[in-house]
Amino acid sequence: MADTPQPTNAVRKVRKAVLPAAGLGTRFLPATKAQPKEMLTVVDKPQIQYVVEECVASGIEHIIIVTGKGKNSIEDHFDHAPTLERFLEEKGKHDQAAMVRRISDMVQVSYTRQKEPLGLGHAVLVAKDLVGDEPFAVLLGDVLIPGKNPATKQLIDVYMATGVGAIAVEEVPKEKTHLYGIVDGEAAPQPPFGARLLRIRDLVEKPKSDKAPSNLAITGRYVLPPQIFDCLERTKPGAGNEIQLTDALRILAEEQGLWAYIYDGVSYDAGDKLGFLKATVEIALLNEELGAPFREYLKNLKL
Numbered sequence: 001m002a003d004t005p006q007p008t009n010a011v012r013k014v015r016k017a018v019l020p021a022a023g024l025g026t027r028f029l030p031a032t033k034a035q036p037k038e039m040l041t042v043v044d045k046p047q048i049q050y051v052v053e054e055c056v057a058s059g060i061e062h063i064i065i066v067t068g069k070g071k072n073s074i075e076d077h078f079d080h081a082p083t084l085e086r087f088l089e090e091k092g093k094h095d096q097a098a099m100v101r102r103i104s105d106m107v108q109v110s111y112t113r114q115k116e117p118l119g120l121g122h123a124v125l126v127a128k129d130l131v132g133d134e135p136f137a138v139l140l141g142d143v144l145i146p147g148k149n150p151a152t153k154q155l156i157d158v159y160m161a162t163g164v165g166a167i168a169v170e171e172v173p174k175e176k177t178h179l180y181g182i183v184d185g186e187a188a189p190q191p192p193f194g195a196r197l198l199r200i201r202d203l204v205e206k207p208k209s210d211k212a213p214s215n216l217a218i219t220g221r222y223v224l225p226p227q228i229f230d231c232l233e234r235t236k237p238g239a240g241n242e243i244q245l246t247d248a249l250r251i252l253a254e255e256q257g258l259w260a261y262i263y264d265g266v267s268y269d270a271g272d273k274l275g276f277l278k279a280t281v282e283i284a285l286l287n288e289e290l291g292a293p294f295r296e297y298l299k300n301l302k303l
């Protein structure tokens, strides 16, 4: 498709992130019948808080959450909770009060609504005016990537060094390509990123294994130039009759170039029941307070 990606934007700081959170969560019924999937708790925090914390750890200053009907508890979670905070203070629980306050103070959050479920690409397009003419990150709320080296920060580093958009990819088993966007990439090693950097030749949304160009799957973390909005506006409904972000990325890759970056980390698809269980167990094992006793419990479990 395109030649070596060339920056077309003066490289600007990545300050904003879009978190699409309008989906109905049908993979997780009945838990999601009356509560947003983004608010399901993994160990001691709702999923979306992990994603917001990844943004903050990556230097993002303004998060735009794209919501829909029934998602009000997300807004409440990132808002001040004066009654709760006062109650905790009065009981002498100052640490807990500070923890509750930190959630609402860590970053600026704006909300906009996707009025119809027209697809991930459409959800990102809904944030166009709030993002404006600057590069931004996209993080999918049901993909959790714990660890000290945030995937979004890794992509921002690629963007800042090259001025070209970058998306996180990872290897998946060949028989699972139909669950992901799959990348056709060509090794384009360059310091300091080495062999993790690939030039994207093409991308396909959810191909069957015999049609997949590789087993490199799009993970749910993207850093994109503002031109993606123009690409999204030109994108016709694709897989599932939805406006797919992956299809707009094909246009972007062709016109401006796009990197796939084999990020350092492990992702969990917490929007899927088994992925959610894996995330819960592994994040619990990493938890400072619970990790040791939980490991002991698992070791002694007789099933």
Ligand code: G1P
Binding pocket: 120, 140, 143, 179, 180, 181, 182, 205, 206, 217, 218, 219, 220, 244, 245, 246, 269
């Ligand atoms: C979305 C994207 C897909 C990506 C996946 C990662 O699909 O469309 O390209 O690989 O997220 O989780 P979804 O899982 O929302 O159907």
